[in-house]
Amino acid sequence: xxxxxxxxxxxSVSEGALVxxxxxxxxSVPPYLFWYVQYPNQGxxxxxxxxxxxxLVKGINGxxxxxKKSETSFHLTKPSAHMSDAAEYFCAVRGGADGLTFGKxxxxxxxx
Amino acid sequence: GAVxxxxxxxxxxxxxxxxxxxxRSLDFQATTMFWYRQFPKQSLMLMATSNEGxxxxxxxxxxxxxxxxxxxxxxxxxxxxxxxxxxxxxxxxCSALGDPTRLTDTQYFGPGxxxxxx
Numbered sequence: 158x159x160x161x162x163x164x165x166x167x168x169s170v171s172e173g174a175l176v177x178x179x180x181x182x183x184x185s186v187p188p189y190l191f192w193y194v195q196y197p198n199q200g201x202x203x204x205x206x207x208x209x210x211x212x213l214v215k216g217i218n219g220x221x222x223x224x225k226k227s228e229t230s231f232h233l234t235k236p237s238a239h240m241s242d243a244a245e246y247f248c249a250v251r252g253g254a255d256g257l258t259f260g261k262x263x264x265x266x267x268x269x
Numbered sequence: 270g271a272v273x274x275x276x277x278x279x280x281x282x283x284x285x286x287x288x289x290x291x292x293r294s295l296d297f298q299a300t301t302m303f304w305y306r307q308f309p310k311q312s313l314m315l316m317a318t319s320n321e322g323x324x325x326x327x328x329x330x331x332x333x334x335x336x337x338x339x340x341x342x343x344x345x346x347x348x349x350x351x352x353x354x355x356x357x358x359x360x361x362x363c364s365a366l367g368d369p370t371r372l373t374d375t376q377y378f379g380p381g382x383x384x385x386x387x
Contacts, residue, residue: 193378200273200362200380201313247312256303256315256364257376 159184159250163260171268176235178263180222180248183229189251190231192222195262196244204246207231218242243267271297273365275379282353283387290348290382292363298343299365303376304336307360319346353386360384 164179182188192204205216212224222233231248245264249257272295282288292302301320305313317327317338325338335357337349346365350357360383364376 191375201364201378203375203377206375251376256305256318257313258315259312261312 159188159258161248161250161258161260163246163248163263165263166261167264167266169266169268170238172240173237176220176233176238176242176265178233178246178248178265180231180233180260181229182231182248182250184250190222190224191249191251191257192216192220192231192233193247193249194218194244195247201247204233238265238267240267240269271295271365271375271377273299273363273377273379275361275363275382277382278380279383279385281385281387284354285352287349287351288353288384290350290361290363290384292346292348292365292379294344294365294377297365299346300343301366302340302346303364303366304338304346304348305362305364307362307381309360313362350384353384355386358384358386 160183162181190207193201194204195201204220205214207214207224215221220235222231224231245262247262248260251257274293276291280288303318304316306316307313315328316331317325319325319338319340321340321343327333340346360381362381364378366376
């Protein structure tokens with residue numbers, strides 16, 4: 158079984174500041190980890206994913222995430238926040254040929 | 270990237286009626302499709318896994334007689350909410366996967382269907 162915990166239902170940062178969204182997971186099998194973004198009234202869009210290989214994964218829109226097995230974490234970062242980054246972000250894990258297990262989501266607010 | 274569509278995008282129905290939601294993979298064949306439900310300001314919850322040509326697998330707590338899933342072709346899965354009630358009002362989202370044996374495959378999500386039951 159898999160589970161995902163996203164720390165902080167709301168995160169507020171200033172435009173230009175570092176974005177850090179936290180995600181911890183548990184999985185009984187080697188996990189495949191994903192970050193999705195959901196803009197208001199839109200579907201989910203894949204930001205990045207970790208499957209195997211390099212633990213630092215780069216995604217779209219300047220986001221990246223690092224898989225740390227020892228910490229069971231997959232935190233999402235972006236060096237400099239932009240107003241257009243305001244959205245809901247979901248971390249998800251897939252442990253097998255199953256559907257994704259999602260975290261509760263983090264609402265990212267960008268302050269001008 | 271791959272595109273998944275859903276129809277309708279919004280539907281309002283009276284209590285007791287049935288509603289069908291379609292999920293289509295537009296430019297790839299999806300052997301597996303997933304149906305999720307998202308309550309306001311909450312996360313997505315997996316409802317069922319749909320494999321082409323076979324019966325859907327439902328998650329614990331999801332009523333299979335209420336949420337009928339049909340995956341008749343490699344590009345179409347349907348979710349029918351039977352005898353809908355106000356508590357079924359939600360945002361229903363499907364996703365499609367090309368090859369479920371390739372665990373690195375990405376699930377592509379549809380834009381969702383907002384169901385409101387009066």
